[in-house]
Amino acid sequence: MIRLNGVSRYYKNRAGQTPVLRDIQLDVPQGAFVSITGPSGSGKSTLLQVIGLLDHDWQGEYWFDGQALHGMSPKARQGFARDQIGFIFQQYHLLDDLTLAENLELPLNYRNLPSKERRQKVDTMLERFGFAHRRDDYPSQLSGGQQQMLAVARALIAEPKVLLADEPTGALHSEQGRMIMELLKSLNEQGCTIVQVTHHDSFAAYGNPCYRMLDGVLSRA
Numbered sequence: 001m002i003r004l005n006g007v008s009r010y011y012k013n014r015a016g017q018t019p020v021l022r023d024i025q026l027d028v029p030q031g032a033f034v035s036i037t038g039p040s041g042s043g044k045s046t047l048l049q050v051i052g053l054l055d056h057d058w059q060g061e062y063w064f065d066g067q068a069l070h071g072m073s074p075k076a077r078q079g080f081a082r083d084q085i086g087f088i089f090q091q092y093h094l095l096d097d098l099t100l101a102e103n104l105e106l107p108l109n110y111r112n113l114p115s116k117e118r119r120q121k122v123d124t125m126l127e128r129f130g131f132a133h134r135r136d137d138y139p140s141q142l143s144g145g146q147q148q149m150l151a152v153a154r155a156l157i158a159e160p161k162v163l164l165a166d167e168p169t170g171a172l173h174s175e176q177g178r179m180i181m182e183l184l185k186s187l188n189e190q191g192c193t194i195v196q197v198t199h200h201d202s203f204a205a206y207g208n209p210c211y212r213m214l215d216g217v218l219s220r221a
């Protein structure tokens with residue numbers, strides 16, 4: 001489903017160019033749950049940003065369901081990402097001045113959907129994730145684990161083909177972290193393709209295959 005072939009990424013600094021991703025080869029089959037671990041600063045988040053099309057300053061080939069994303073303009077990639085890719089972050093990235101329902105509706109605003117259909121999708125998601133009775137609450141009224149659950153719901157509402165998770169449990173205590181991992185596991189069992197970056201070996205074990213990033217080099221763990 002996703003294939004990276006020889007992807008490299010450099011950051012410019014005073015010394016010149018520092019390689020952060022080196023000749024990355026990665027295959028993510030449809031329905032897979034891929035984990036990427038590795039030490040701090042090794043390039044994991046950078047790789048996920050490339051896969052999530054949040055970063056365009058890379059070289060190499062990126063194939064997604066047979067489409068050559070490396071041949072697309074950044075603007076076209078942005079549209080593609082909105083349709084096909086869901087992203088969750090360590091710090092949730094919810095909008096605090098919007099209600100839970102309004103947060104969920106955000107990704108649908110880019111779609112040409114009648115408002116009734118948008119509302120139905122939001123209601124279904126609120127129900128599915130157990131937030132129906134809290135639709136008019138604000139994210140700050142939720143626990144960290146619940147905020148991350150809402151972020152997962154928001155990432156899924158536009159029915160992306162793949163869910164990318166960058167340290168999804170990083171801001172949570174272990175009980176809540178496990179809850180989020182169990183949620184990702186059950187989503188994967190329902191067919192959702194997932195790529196996660198994590199520091200936790202026990203959480204990495206939810207994935208198969210597992211990769212390890214070291215100094216910008218990705219290899220099978």
Ligand SMILES: Nc1ncnc2c1ncn2[C@@H]1O[C@H](COP(=O)(O)OP(=O)(O)OP(=O)(O)O)[C@@H](O)[C@H]1O
Pocket residue numbers: 011012020038039040041042043044045046047
């Ligand atoms: N915008 C940037 N400009 C310059 N260097 C950057 C930038 N973003 C990241 N880097 C550098 O790229 C390297 C990889 O960073 P990245 O965030 O991908 O690592 P990571 O493995 O995700 O780390 P962590 O586990 O701590 O989140 C680091 O050395 C970092 O300092």
